Amino acid sequence: MNHLKAVNRKAARVERATDQDVVALQRTGLPQMPHFPIGCSLVFSPGWEADRAGGTAGLCQPVERDLFDCHIGCYWPAQVPDQLNHAPDWTSKCAAAQKDWRKIDLIFP
Amino acid sequence: MAWAAREHHRFQAAGKPFVYLVPSAAIFELDESADAVLRTVAMGPRTRDELTSALGDIDAALAELTRVQAIGEVSAPPAPTPKIIPLAPFPLTTMVLNVTNQCNLSCTYCYEYGEDKIVDTENGKQPKFMSDETARASVEFMLKESGTNQVAHITFFGGETLLNFPVLARTIAYARQRGEELGKTIDFSLTTNATLLKPEIIEFLADNRVGVTISIDGPREVQDKFRVFHNGTGSYDVVAPKIKELLKRHTSRPIGARVTLTSGKMDIKRIYQHLTEEMGFWEVGFAPVTTSPTRGHAISDTGYDEMLGQFRDLAYDFLEASVANRHHGFSNVKETLEELHKGVSKAFPCGAGLGLLGVATDGDVALCHRFAGSDAHKLGTVADGIDRGAQRAFLESHHIANKTDCSTCWARPLCSGGCYHEAHTRYGETIRPNLHYCDWIRGWTDVCLQIYGELAVRNPAFLAQFDDEPAKEPVS
Secondary structure (H helix, E strand, O other): OOOEEEOOHHHHHHHHHHHOOOOOOOOOOOOOOOOOOOOEHHHOEOOOOOOOOOOOOOOOOOOHHHHHHHHHHOOOOOOOOOOOOOOOOOOOOOOOHHHHHHHOOOOOO | OEEEEOOEEEEEEOOEEEEEEOOOOOEEEEOHHHHHHHHHHHHOOEEHHHHHHHHOOOHHHHHHHHHOOOEEEOOOOOOOOOOOOOOOOOOOOEEEEEOEOOOOEOOOOOOOOOOOOOOOOOOOOOOOEOOHHHHHHHHHHHHHHOOOOOEEEEEEEOOOHHHHHHHHHHHHHHHHHHHHHHOOEEEEEEEEOOOOOOHHHHHHHHHOOOEEEEEOOOOHHHHHHHOEEOOOOEOHHHHHHHHHHHHHHOOOOOOEEEEEEOOOOOOHHHHHHHHHHHOOOOEEEEEEOOOOOOOOOOOOHHHHHHHHHHHHHHHHHHHHHHHOOOOOOEHHHHHHHHHHHHOOOOOOOOOEOOOEEEEOOOOEEEOOHHHOOOHHHEEEEOOOEEOHHHHHHHHHHHOHHHOHHHOOOOOHHHHOOOOHHHHHHHHOOOOOOOHHHHHHHHHHHHHHHHHHHHHHHHOHHHHHHHOOOOOOOOOO
16 A cells, blocks of 8 residues: 555554455556445345445346345355355356346256 | 644643544654644645745644544544443453452551441451452452453552451462363452562462562651551551561562552652652552542542652652663553554553452442442452443443533543543442542653653654563552
């Protein structure tokens, strides 16, 4: 960092911890922030209101859009089939959730 | 998208701007650009365009301030700090043994004997002196509860500790032997009013490397105001020669004085000079008296302001000495600097009920020595061990997350609501934050941050001494 200088030990730890931060679906430009799903029960954002930055582009998306974010954007296997192990092709027929959401099928473990 | 300041306290030291972040307790030095951004967004949310047009190219500074969470997007407020209760069994670091609840002095302000006492020490159920059996059971309790810790600290306390010197001496011998058998080091310390020091006792304390803290309020006129014998005579003339004798012979550990500050005229610098230069103490720590507000010796709001001013003066003496690599014994500032250096951010104000426990004369285990013997604050017995249910309930209810009053205070990483005993005496409940001294805590933390910043710039090697020191809790 060039504008801030870590002075105490905690500051050095903060610097170290944020240096290698895992940033999912990095957006371009500064500052770099992790991707937040449009609709996500983890952050209590159902996805059909204004998003966290006040945007309205995600309004009125089908509920299956939520599944997509848990499935790829922010992998959270508790809510979707396990794409890493036994359901790698779960969304392969669904190119765009708005159009193809009917093609997302049920998975039985 | 607009940016807003997150919780922080900005301060200046050595002509440079710094920021103390809350709740991380990280301290960063800011350059001109980062400082300008932080000060601007602290006045209210600003968009990047607004910041750029006012301050020029600030993208890099904005990114760094965001990275350390000094600022953040208005629409994405920080998640509340999680309430994490330490897992049991939490290793015991310090056990305070109240070897007696009797005292040969009658200090007017005493929390154990005075009008604010919690436990009936005269006609209560507790024995007046701890027995050898209870003391040994306490040692076993300590060794067991210290878990995987290699070092255990035992502090002897009272009453007047030395009234039960025979049991104390035998307990040290026993603990040392048991420690050796189990491969643990045991560190001993005690607090005394110094009235009963005599050559044999001094010899014993020095030979056994027992850390000693002396309760003393200052020169004769200050000491004799409250620290009196039962017949009302002052104790200064009795203790002064004994303390000098102790300081001459006991050189194996630094010896500290512990001063209780009360209402009335305060002259902290004079007390400090007397105790260090004239008496020879290595360190002096000051604590405002714990009392309900109606007592004559209670410190008023203006008294706290005056105390802060005097603390600040002495802290700057400490700074100049430390910059020149000379020792200065103002221990309050040193303890706070150590916490600032490590970036301590507390969920609980102290280790009471967690790494520190008090043991009453009958072997009842309490939150700390100040609650020893109180059934309402009991956490088990040395024979049966810690009552994990009671401990868990205590920690659940006293976590900083429950203290709504503290939730917007920038000093909470260090204060965390303050002393449970002070709160109990003041408000009747351990759970209450000590709102009567918030301004004092914030003022004092600000002074210590400035001293810390000055040292970081002018003599960073001084701060390196805190790098590896294990945290140890002062007992007062």
